[in-house]
Amino acid sequence: xxxxxxxxxxxxxxxxxxxxxYLRYMSREVTCVFIGAFALLLLCAVERLSEGQAAYESFxxxxxxxxxxxxxxxxxxxxxHNAISWFxxxxxxxxxxxxxxxxPGRFIVAAHYAAWILISLAVLFFAGVL
Amino acid sequence: xxxxxxxxxxxLFAAGGTLAxxxxxxxxxxxxxAAMGHAPGLLSYAQLYAxxxxxxxxxxxxxxxxxxxWHAAHRLRVAxxxxxxxxxxFVAVIVYFVAATGTALSVLYLARI
Numbered sequence: 001x002x003x004x005x006x007x008x009x010x011x012x013x014x015x016x017x018x019x020x021x022y023l024r025y026m027s028r029e030v031t032c033v034f035i036g037a038f039a040l041l042l043l044c045a046v047e048r049l050s051e052g053q054a055a056y057e058s059f060x061x062x063x064x065x066x067x068x069x070x071x072x073x074x075x076x077x078x079x080x081h082n083a084i085s086w087f088x089x090x091x092x093x094x095x096x097x098x099x100x101x102x103x104p105g106r107f108i109v110a111a112h113y114a115a116w117i118l119i120s121l122a123v124l125f126f127a128g129v130l
Numbered sequence: 131x132x133x134x135x136x137x138x139x140x141x142l143f144a145a146g147g148t149l150a151x152x153x154x155x156x157x158x159x160x161x162x163x164a165a166m167g168h169a170p171g172l173l174s175y176a177q178l179y180a181x182x183x184x185x186x187x188x189x190x191x192x193x194x195x196x197x198x199x200w201h202a203a204h205r206l207r208v209a210x211x212x213x214x215x216x217x218x219x220f221v222a223v224i225v226y227f228v229a230a231t232g233t234a235l236s237v238l239y240l241a242r243i
Contacts, residue, residue: 013214029209035150036202038158042195043236049182050242053175060169068165076162079154086151093144112151120156127160128171 031082034075087112139204139226146201153194182243192240196233203229 016022041063048059063072090112091105124130164173171177181187203225210221 012216016212026209026212029205029212032202032205032209035146035154035198036206038154038161039195039198039202039232041161042157042191042198043232043239045178046182046191046195046236046239046243049175049178050239053179056175056178060164060173063161063165064167064169065165069162072158072162072165076155076158079150079158082147083151083155086147116152119152123153123156123160126172128177129160129163 027081028085031078031085034078035082038075038079083116087116139200142197142200143204146197146199147205149194149197150201154198157194179243182240188240188243192233192236195236196229199229199232 016026045056045059048056062068087109091108094108096103096108121130160170160173163170172181182191207218207221207225211218215221
């Protein structure tokens with residue numbers, strides 16, 4: 001073994017700017033911040049709901065407005081980014097074996113997209129949007 | 131064999147990620163409509179209360195909140211390592227504590243409805 005091994009200097013905090021692939025990886029990882037923030041918003045909604053009608057309606061009024069529209073739009077973009085990137089790796093996570101071979105990945109991805117669309121439409125219908 | 135809690139947190143991460151992929155965009159959209167002043171019927175007090183009062187509604191809300199939180203907690207732990215924060219044990223304690231507290235609070239609040 002060399003006494004002076006070559007160690008490529010890698011920044012601990014900026015390495016993901018070195019290649020677009022690293023940046024795409026990090027963009028998928030940071031979606032969790034927005035999923036977590038939305039879970040906390042849901043928790044707030046449930047807490048206000050348990051306090052009664054006046055408390056819940058003041059919560060609804062508090063999240064109405066341009067700033068929450070902007071914030072929730074950003075959350076929505078990251079939620080969609082998480083969904084698309086999650087579905088696109090499903091053939092790696094859930095390979096379906098048929099006899100000796102495997103079901104082509106595009107069918108597994110397509111099945112997830114179909115389920116996503118159906119579930120989203122069902123929720124919109126149930127919520128009274130459609 | 132060394133004991134590890136990785137399978138537990140990883141399964142919560144994966145389940146939460148799948149649930150978030152399927153449901154987060156449409157659920158965020160409902161709140162986005164409310165933010166724009168067009169709150170969907172489900173987000174009105176009467177309808178959401180009736181939904182949360184039903185055992186299946188409670189189960190849905192608890193599952194969504196808890197799994198989203200555990201998914202985010204585990205992924206944030208890994209992401210913070212990638213961002214250069216190497217105090218993994220400290221980070222793990224904080225993020226899992228927040229997820230566990232959020233889970234417990236959602237049980238508490240839903241029990242009151």
